[in-house]
Amino acid sequence: MLIDFDQPINRINSNSIKWDAMEKLYGVSPKDGLAMWVADMDFKAPEAVNLCIKNMSEHGIHGYFGDDSGYKTALRSWMSKKHNWEIEDSWSAETHGLGAAIGISLRAYSEPGDEVIIFSPVYHSFARIIKANNRKVKEAKLQIENGIYKFDLDNLGKSLSGNEKIMLFCSPHNPGGRIWKKNELEDLVTFCEAHNLVLLCDEIHADLTYPNFKHNTLLAAVPSAKNRAVVMVSTTKPFNLSGGEMGSVIIPDPDLRNKFDLAHEATGKMPNRIGMKMAEAAYLYGEEWLFQLVNYLEKNKFCFEQGIKSIKGFESMPLQSTYLAWINFEKTGLSPTEFYRLLFKEAKIAANIGSSFGSGGEMYVRINFACRKAIVEDAIERLQNTFS
Ligand SMILES: Cc1ncc(COP(=O)(O)O)c(C=O)c1O
Known part of the structure; x- marks a missing residue:
């Protein structure tokens, strides 16, 4: 149709x-x-998403959500089919959007006063959420080469204070729409290893790539980063479901996952029924x-x-x-x-x-x-x- x-x-x-x-x-x-x-x-x-909300409305009871297995299956097969990334259901958790996931991650992997690296210019809420959590923003300014953004890790390395705990990375980049290449992701991971940084990779725009380009999801491109990476994905940008405030964090490392879970618990940790159902329908039928x-x-x-x-x-x-x-x-x-x-x-x-x-x-x-x-x-x- x-x-x-x-x-x-x-x-x-x-x-x-x-x-x-x-x-x-x-x-x-x-x-x-x-x-x-x-x-x-x-x-x-997508019609399937609207139909799913219609069905919920006809049922008429909007109680607490339980059993995320349908959503997790849909997420797993989407990641496999669209991004060649094989994930396990136990690796992921659902949050009320990725803004919330970033806030939870900051609390899980750093302390007040610690520094968080971002590549500017970047999605404005990164800095807002970092500051609201009493962490410090460390901007690494992107360079422009052949008209598109590049990061400059040499310069960043020279400017480190030693208080940096996290790198918050946007892939593809917003703004500018840059898709990062595998070798660039490898360099980034090497940098994070050298400076013992947790790498938060926000891939909310991953499914909005133009036909001649292919998004490289971090852990399929650089599997060795699995011990320091938190990958965040969502249906809300590609399927226009932002008001559903729902997203997933995928964390293969058990220790990082446990820390995330503790910080998540501290926020109440209950799934949003409408967001969950919309996201599942989008992955399955969208x-x-x-x-x-x-x-x-x-x-x-x-x-x-x-x-x-x-x-x-x-x-x-x-x-x-x-x-x-x-x-x-x-x-x-x-x-x-x-x-x-x-x-x-x-x-x-x-x-x-x-x-x-x-x-x-x-x-x-x-x-x-x-x-x-x-x-x-x-x-x-x-x-x-x-x-x-
Ligand atoms: C890079 C990036 N991350 C996160 C968000 C917000 O995500 P959410 O609506 O799930 O909080 C946006 C919204 O534009 C974004 O561009």
Whole structure:
């Protein structure tokens, strides 16, 4: 069945942070503005997911969730089929999203005051969660080589204080959509071994890779990292289920797993019934939907990148995954303040401010094109009219 991603769906007044908080956050009204910020898509979830919620509603009892074996089987076969990674059911635990999984991991593997390495610019909540847990953010600024991000471990090695306990890594990278190569992952693991760091690998965007690219899941690419790695995966980004706040941590090492479990217990550790059921249905029946989604997104990406090229001073980082365009506006000569005034007030586009992703993000904007193609075209026209 062909999925109609061009179907207009009104999200205003649907408790959508993307549409219902944009005016408060960016001063852009949803009435005449475009919501192109948070990583949330304007598409309906796969039919099988919606059917599963319908069945739950018909049953009508929404008590505590028990028996995660169906979900674990679905996760195991997805990892095997899509990522060539054979996992065991006992390795994984389910959390209320990956933001929560990061917080639990920080408490499991470090103490207040310890430092946590992140490669900036990176998903803004990494720094927020680290600071909220009274740990210190250590930014390792990414370099740009041939237009895409690279990490610089030599420089990072020289700058270590000795208080670093964890490396929190984003793979594929958000923003910029970089898929890390096997040899890069090997270098990273060698670095973590040399400095005795736990490697938290956030792979939430792993299933949103474009047809010519293949995500390398950490422990299939570098099995020797299994004694220091915590891999985090989720259905919420690829299948647009973010409000279901659900994700999995996969930890092959028993000692690391035990530490995680203790910190997890300290948060109450109960699965979210709706998130669990949605995720299970997505892994079991969502493959074809995802295939069609990625093809649709690829066309949006092409249209958006072509449009961006037509605007003097704009440069879009070539995306290997994700629907989050990462655009450098430095060559427009505009200051960030002036750029964002024009973006919000004139173009009326709500998009993520680059500096919120940390060092290196100051002259960028992140624009989410996971919406109808007609909206992507409208956005390009607005950008051309405002900035050309
Ligand atoms: C890299 C990354 N990790 C985690 C999250 C948030 O995950 P969750 O909604 O499961 O807390 C996001 C959301 O955009 C993300 O981009």
